[in-house]
Amino acid sequence: MGEKILMKGNEAIGEAAIRANCQAFFGYPITPQTEVAAYMAKKMPKLGRVFLQAESEVAAINMIYGGAGAGARVMTSSSSPGISLKAEGISYIAGAELPCVIINIVRGGPGLGGIQPAQSDYFQATKGLAHGDFNLPVFAPSSIQEMVDLIQDAFDVADMYRTPCMVMGDGMLGQMMEPVEFKDRQKRELPEKTWAATGLKGRKQHNVINSLFLKPEELEEHNYKLQRKYEEIKKNEVRYELYNCENEVDLIIVAYGTTSRICKNVVKMAEKEGIKLGLVRPITIWPFPVEAFEKTIDKTKHGYLAVEMSCGQMVEDVRLVVEGRKPVDFYGRTGGMVPHPEDILNKVKEIVGGDK
Known part of the structure; x- marks a missing residue:
């Protein structure tokens, strides 16, 4: 080192x-x-x-x-x-x-x-x-x-x-x-x-x-x-990270950049509440990592949640590659506001509901 x-x-x-x-x-x-x-x-x-x-x-x-x-x-x-x-x-x-x-x-x-x-x-x-x-x-x-x-x-x-x-x-x-x-x-x-x-x-x-x-x-x-x-x-040249996506999960979060770091904490927080989450992290946003979704589409029960510091932009690419095979939801903050882990977790609970 x-x-x-x-x-x-x-x-x-x-x-x-x-x-x-x-x-x-x-x-x-x-x-x-x-x-x-x-x-x-x-x-x-x-x-x-x-x-x-x-x-x-x-x-x-x-x-x-x-x-x-x-x-x-x-x-x-x-x-x-x-x-x-x-x-x-x-x-x-x-x-x-x-x-x-x-x-x-x-x-x-x-x-x-x-x-x-x-x-x-x-x-x-x-x-x-x-x-x-x-x-x-x-x-x-x-x-x-x-x-x-x-x-x-x-x-x-x-x-x-x-x-x-x-x-x-x-x-x-x-x-x-x-x-x-x-x-x-x-x-x-x-x-x-x-x-x-x-x-x-x-x-x-x-x-x-x-x-x-x-x-x-x-x-x-x-x-x-x-x-x-x-x-x-x-x-x-496509690059991405799969986090906690080895087994079946309730929901997969999609996030890139610093937002993905917040979302990794959400994965850990959800686990304590009995909710299994995975994370797809695009490292190249162009080209978009289509392969990451092909690898995970059969492992997510409730689909994907795109989390971004925007009004919803990457979520469109997620929907394009998922092609309607699973639901795709969105949570975002904008104007310089950073998503809070608790708020993302609340959105996850709203999607997963009682049927985990």
Whole structure:
């Protein structure tokens, strides 16, 4: 075991990116993730790497496009409204097939909202991040340790598939402190970046980074190529945790991120009252872990309960994969309010009733 260091979530993000060989960070401050940029401002220049606070989120994401196009490992970080401002650039990056890592430490919304924890960017991250036919892998850690591990994985996945990747946490993960171990990780065999715009380097023609295809036949084929890539990601990069799902249970809770930690306590509380609960925890929210539901659908008597810090977003994906085979209920808090274990347990009792 390596040494554990007590770190604030946002600073651990920066350190994880540095250890993953991030060469450039372009960002713009917005709470509750500003410490990511502050940490990178302090550390990156000392390592001979690039830190640049752009004049806006729009500028920052376009700098990411340029850095990624030159073959560098690059990262940006923001919170909900900032991600909205970066949306056009993220679509360009996906269209041009450029690898990068985007951090979103979610705040409550809509509009300016508040800086307390929320999960109300689920739709944005997984379905409507920007214009056009594209997706990007979205990792949703539940602890600072997992966030550190997934940031390092996200850089590898980005390089492997030439895609932007998002790591999505919330204000709780960004602001709290936990012990973190920076582990030696097994290195992936990553393809060489022969496509990067780095000058001729012996080639007869320059590499061109582009997402513009004026002929509709060419654009359609490019979109189909992207879809084939997304199918590969669905096959190879889905991650989830099954908790207490080995045997038949009364109900299975579905929760991700910090909400899943609260729900693990609910599982223990329910057990004391004679109610058996399981938990499906998506670690990738795109691709959504369909397999986790195929493995558990016959083990739950009363179906599933999606618990989220939103008005109900992930619950739609749960209903899609369950396909009406079992009931799917929802419990959520929004606007920065965190679900309380007792309230979730009351919802469980309401669903399970006297017929356990």
